[in-house]
Amino acid sequence: MFSQEQAVAWTRATAARVEERATELTRLDQAIGDGDHGINLQRGFRAALERLPGAGDGDLGGALKAVSMALIGKVGGASGPLYGSFYLAMAKQLGTATEVDDAELAKALRAGYDAVVARGKAQPGDKTMLDAMGPALDALDAAVDAGQPLGEALDAAAAAAEDGMRATIPLVARKGRASYLGERSAGHQDPGATSTHLVMQALADTVNGR
Amino acid sequence: MKKLINAVDDFVLESVEGMCRAHADLVAYNPDPIVVYRKDTPRQGKVGIISGGGSGHEPMHGGFVGLGMLDAACPGAVFTSPTPDQMQWATEKVDGGAGVLHIVKNYSGDVMNFEMAAELAEGTRVESVVIDDDVAVKDSLYTQGRRGVGGTVLLEKIVGALAEEGADLDAITAMARDVIANVRSMGLALTSCIVPAAGTPTFEIGDDEVEIGIGIHGEPGRERIKMESADQLTDRITNPIIEDLGLTSGEKVLVFVNSMGGTPLAELYVVYRRVAQLLDGGGVEITRSLVGPYITSLEMQGASVTILRLDDDKTRLWDAPVHAPGLRWGV
Numbered sequence: 288m289f290s291q292e293q294a295v296a297w298t299r300a301t302a303a304r305v306e307e308r309a310t311e312l313t314r315l316d317q318a319i320g321d322g323d324h325g326i327n328l329q330r331g332f333r334a335a336l337e338r339l340p341g342a343g344d345g346d347l348g349g350a351l352k353a354v355s356m357a358l359i360g361k362v363g364g365a366s367g368p369l370y371g372s373f374y375l376a377m378a379k380q381l382g383t384a385t386e387v388d389d390a391e392l393a394k395a396l397r398a399g400y401d402a403v404v405a406r407g408k409a410q411p412g413d414k415t416m417l418d419a420m421g422p423a424l425d426a427l428d429a430a431v432d433a434g435q436p437l438g439e440a441l442d443a444a445a446a447a448a449e450d451g452m453r454a455t456i457p458l459v460a461r462k463g464r465a466s467y468l469g470e471r472s473a474g475h476q477d478p479g480a481t482s483t484h485l486v487m488q489a490l491a492d493t494v495n496g497r
Numbered sequence: 498m499k500k501l502i503n504a505v506d507d508f509v510l511e512s513v514e515g516m517c518r519a520h521a522d523l524v525a526y527n528p529d530p531i532v533v534y535r536k537d538t539p540r541q542g543k544v545g546i547i548s549g550g551g552s553g554h555e556p557m558h559g560g561f562v563g564l565g566m567l568d569a570a571c572p573g574a575v576f577t578s579p580t581p582d583q584m585q586w587a588t589e590k591v592d593g594g595a596g597v598l599h600i601v602k603n604y605s606g607d608v609m610n611f612e613m614a615a616e617l618a619e620g621t622r623v624e625s626v627v628i629d630d631d632v633a634v635k636d637s638l639y640t641q642g643r644r645g646v647g648g649t650v651l652l653e654k655i656v657g658a659l660a661e662e663g664a665d666l667d668a669i670t671a672m673a674r675d676v677i678a679n680v681r682s683m684g685l686a687l688t689s690c691i692v693p694a695a696g697t698p699t700f701e702i703g704d705d706e707v708e709i710g711i712g713i714h715g716e717p718g719r720e721r722i723k724m725e726s727a728d729q730l731t732d733r734i735t736n737p738i739i740e741d742l743g744l745t746s747g748e749k750v751l752v753f754v755n756s757m758g759g760t761p762l763a764e765l766y767v768v769y770r771r772v773a774q775l776l777d778g779g780g781v782e783i784t785r786s787l788v789g790p791y792i793t794s795l796e797m798q799g800a801s802v803t804i805l806r807l808d809d810d811k812t813r814l815w816d817a818p819v820h821a822p823g824l825r826w827g828v
Binding site for chain 1: 605612694
């Protein structure tokens, strides 16, 4: 089961890790982008914390929509609309529920993924956040279908996100500002895939009480 | 990092505030969401022209708000596209009942944020054009495509003049697409630049190196080469433009030589001299010119060349009066 309290805790955990790793994310972006990914996410998640309802205050849709609106309004760049669309689709999918079962959480995350695809028009292998998000959700679906407990399933998802993130290193970027580098983008880990792994790891750690 | 800033987080807003104080007769701003707008907007029956993009390119875009150019500009954080709430606010502010044109530079973030804003703007007819004039980037189905760079300045001037004449949204959108089809640019960087919030240079470049095909956010371009003479470097960024535009003898053009922020005017004229020689050689006539820092990358040293193929309409619209903080003639 996944509750509104856990969604709030997930956002807080994500915000804390973005603070810790903002410099690292920005450095990755300086290598192949325009050098602001960590700064932009930091601004967005600080705004998300301000707008986030308290634990137990309202439904899952309300909590995730607050995160979405903060990111869309404060992040800018490509990551603002992309992460904003991700959380907004999750919010729509979960709606007024205050607690959902594991399959419904997986379905909401999948709706988030589809929204990122629709907004960014990237394909797997383009060296984007999808390269971490796609494998993570495939692993989650498989684990949930196999009846594994949610904590274990999300650990599998986070591990797959990490593998996907590392697998972006040799790729040549085909979307976003890194694509201007062409072949020179190979050899660098994608900043968007790195922040997506951070988000998935924060979810796994939250559900597992870490 | 040594910059004239108070606090990193206040930089964009304080800069906008200063510009609006300096040009209080022309422009004003809304602090949240941050939008620079023409003092006399909305004008009933006039199509509103809006642009926006990351800050750090001054005078673009805020400096181009005024008579005969933009009705509003949405400044994002430095080198970061603005957010949909800014464009939505600006769209509603400048709508005089004749619709609004969004001028968007082709970056994934700008395109997505403007798309979301157009979806949010209910009750206003919005058209969007995406400018992608940078020949340094290979255009293909599998990439983001070419970036919007120096041609944006010329586009905003020409389209703004047409809106001032009272043309309707369809005619203005068609003219915008016509300009986009006939303008190309390419730039180079001698040094990097420091985004205030990052505090370190966006990229490293040696004292004896030049980045050919630089983007306006310090994104790398075609290649990194050893330093050469001004003429050799100018050839490297001008010939691809001439080739891509397919310029032929007898055609008329506007040449725009732009500073990335740190290159002085004297060097820009050395570049302009060489561009003129190259065009002379091909029998192409330069009938209009613009030289100076108009679309910059903070303090980066470097320059870009933009060439626009002119016809009578575009020449007339270029010559039309403009009065904005960053561009003024005929007034």
